[in-house]
Amino acid sequence: MQTLPQSTEPRVVVSPDFEWDGQDAYLFDIDGTLLRSRDRIHIESVALSVQRVTGFEITLAGVRLAGNTDTAILREACRQAGIPGEVMEAQTEAILEAMCATVAERRHELDLVKMPGVEEVLRHLARRGALLGVATGNLEMIGWIKIEQAGLREWFRFGGFSDHLPVRAELVAQAAQKARELTAGEKICVVGDTPRDIEAARANSLSVIAVATGNSSFDELAACEPDVCTTSLADLLALKKSASTTGGGFKSEPGL
Numbered sequence: 001m002q003t004l005p006q007s008t009e010p011r012v013v014v015s016p017d018f019e020w021d022g023q024d025a026y027l028f029d030i031d032g033t034l035l036r037s038r039d040r041i042h043i044e045s046v047a048l049s050v051q052r053v054t055g056f057e058i059t060l061a062g063v064r065l066a067g068n069t070d071t072a073i074l075r076e077a078c079r080q081a082g083i084p085g086e087v088m089e090a091q092t093e094a095i096l097e098a099m100c101a102t103v104a105e106r107r108h109e110l111d112l113v114k115m116p117g118v119e120e121v122l123r124h125l126a127r128r129g130a131l132l133g134v135a136t137g138n139l140e141m142i143g144w145i146k147i148e149q150a151g152l153r154e155w156f157r158f159g160g161f162s163d164h165l166p167v168r169a170e171l172v173a174q175a176a177q178k179a180r181e182l183t184a185g186e187k188i189c190v191v192g193d194t195p196r197d198i199e200a201a202r203a204n205s206l207s208v209i210a211v212a213t214g215n216s217s218f219d220e221l222a223a224c225e226p227d228v229c230t231t232s233l234a235d236l237l238a239l240k241k242s243a244s245t246t247g248g249g250f251k252s253e254p255g256l
Contacts, residue, residue, distance in 0.1 A: 172201065
């Protein structure tokens with residue numbers, strides 16, 4: 001599994017007194033945060049599954065994908081296509097199952113690349129005793145397939161997915177509740193790459209680390225005032241190692 005090379009100047013902003021690697025549990029987004037898909041298998045499964053199940057044709061043109069959820073994307077695309085609500089109500093479950101089956105059948109064709117520093121940060125957090133989970137807009141089967149194909153499954157014990165939760169804040173809440181059930185700690189941190197990840201974390205009173213490895217820029221994410229904003233997880237960990245080596249504190253940009 002290839003790791004995407006670093007392509008931007010390192011930038012990190014850390015809120016005062018926030019210990020980014022001292023939380024009890026972490027909820028990682030998948031696409032844009034842990035990995036990137038260089039194929040279109042998952043995306044194309046939506047329209048293909050709708051056509052197979054209902055006979056209607058849809059397009060994802062005009063539907064915002066970044067930070068969205070599979071179920072919300074499906075609903076919006078079908079609404080744009082004018083598919084009757086009663087058809088969707090009756091067929092949504094079958095469409096979601098068809099999407100999962102399509103990705104599962106083509107799992108070995110997935111072209112995935114890990115984001116910089118992902119494995120190193122997961123190892124670092126695990127060594128510090130943190131509980132690691134995912135909170136993603138992917139359907140559960142699709143999310144785990146991506147993680148497994150990327151070679152990251154060993155790190156994660158649980159997750160929150162969009163199968164029955166089209167609103168990201170709700171699936172984050174579900175994942176946070178699972179984290180509380182698995183650990184006695186209350187410090188739970190979301191890690192994501194879009195403003196929607198930050199909004200979902202704040203809606204649940206959770207801390208959040210924003211990484212500019214998806215479609216949102218560093219400045220766009222920093223404007224949402226996450227607890228940490230970094231160009232990549234690799235840069236965040238490098239700053240930690242630098243501080244440990246020199247004996248100094250974090251050297252980050254002012255602003256949060």
